[in-house]
Amino acid sequence: xxxxxxxxxxxxxxxxxxxxxxxxxxxxxxxxxxxxxxxxxxxxxxxxxxxxxxxxxxxxxxxxxxxxxxxxxxxxxxxxxxxxxxxxxxxxxxxxxxxxxxxxxxxxxxxxxxxxxxxxxxxxxxxxxxxxxxxxxxxxxxxxxxxxxxxxxxxxxxxxxxxxxxxxxxxxxxx
Numbered sequence: 001x002x003x004x005x006x007x008x009x010x011x012x013x014x015x016x017x018x019x020x021x022x023x024x025x026x027x028x029x030x031x032x033x034x035x036x037x038x039x040x041x042x043x044x045x046x047x048x049x050x051x052x053x054x055x056x057x058x059x060x061x062x063x064x065x066x067x068x069x070x071x072x073x074x075x076x077x078x079x080x081x082x083x084x085x086x087x088x089x090x091x092x093x094x095x096x097x098x099x100x101x102x103x104x105x106x107x108x109x110x111x112x113x114x115x116x117x118x119x120x121x122x123x124x125x126x127x128x129x130x131x132x133x134x135x136x137x138x139x140x141x142x143x144x145x146x147x148x149x150x151x152x153x154x155x156x157x158x159x160x161x162x163x164x165x166x167x168x169x170x171x172x173x174x175x
Contacts, residue, residue, distance in 0.1 A: 023080065026051060027091055030066035031084050037068035039151045041086035044070055044144075046137065048094070051080040070144035075124055075131040083135055095120040095131055 030037050030049050040047045048069040053062045072081065072094070081094040097120045098106060106117040123130050138144075 023051070024091070026064055026066050027082050027084075028089075030068060031091070034066065034068055036151070039154070040068050040070060040147070043147045043150065044139070045086050046135075047084055047086060048072060049082040049084060049091075051082075052076070052078060070148060071138070071141060072132060072134060075128055077124070094135075095124070097121060097124050 027049050030051075031041075031047075032038075037047060037049070048071070050067045050069055050073050051064055053064050055062050073079075075081075075095060075097065077097050078099040080096050082091050083094055084091045093116055096114070096116050098117055103121050104110075105112045106114050106121065108118065120131075134141075139147075
């Protein structure tokens with residue numbers, strides 16, 4: 001099979017741009033549309049966005065899960081971590097660790113060469129503790145726990161109020 005090098009290069013550039021856009025669109029959606037993320041941003045100057053793909057029950061389809069957090073999760077393969085400043089578009093890539101079986105693809109000189117993936121893989125293999133260290137501007141863990149507890153309590157209260165309202169509405173319209 002003969003390949004047109006220019007066409008292949010163009011397709012690769014399009015693929016990389018498309019994948020990057022998908023990742024950052026998911027990150028932005030989590031930052032700006034996720035109710036938990038919005039609640040965290042009301043109470044914290046930053047948040048982490050942890051992303052990891054999961055396979056659906058059909059065993060074929062994959063979807064990306066986007067989780068807002070106040071603390072760094074444990075680094076794991078096939079995951080991405082970003083740190084965002086609350087109520088801004090400022091997003092820092094903390095790591096992008098591909099699945100272990102794909103690591104060879106990210107080496108320098110390969111078609112899918114990626115500096116951030118190579119760095120993430122290298123640190124994950126040789127100095128995982130570095131990936132786990134809190135950011136210099138992170139709040140103490142106890143303060144983060146208190147914020148998350150207050151968010152959970154507010155959600156519970158909101159659900160109780162909605163349930164009470166529905167019960168009152170149902171009883172008002174029942175014969």
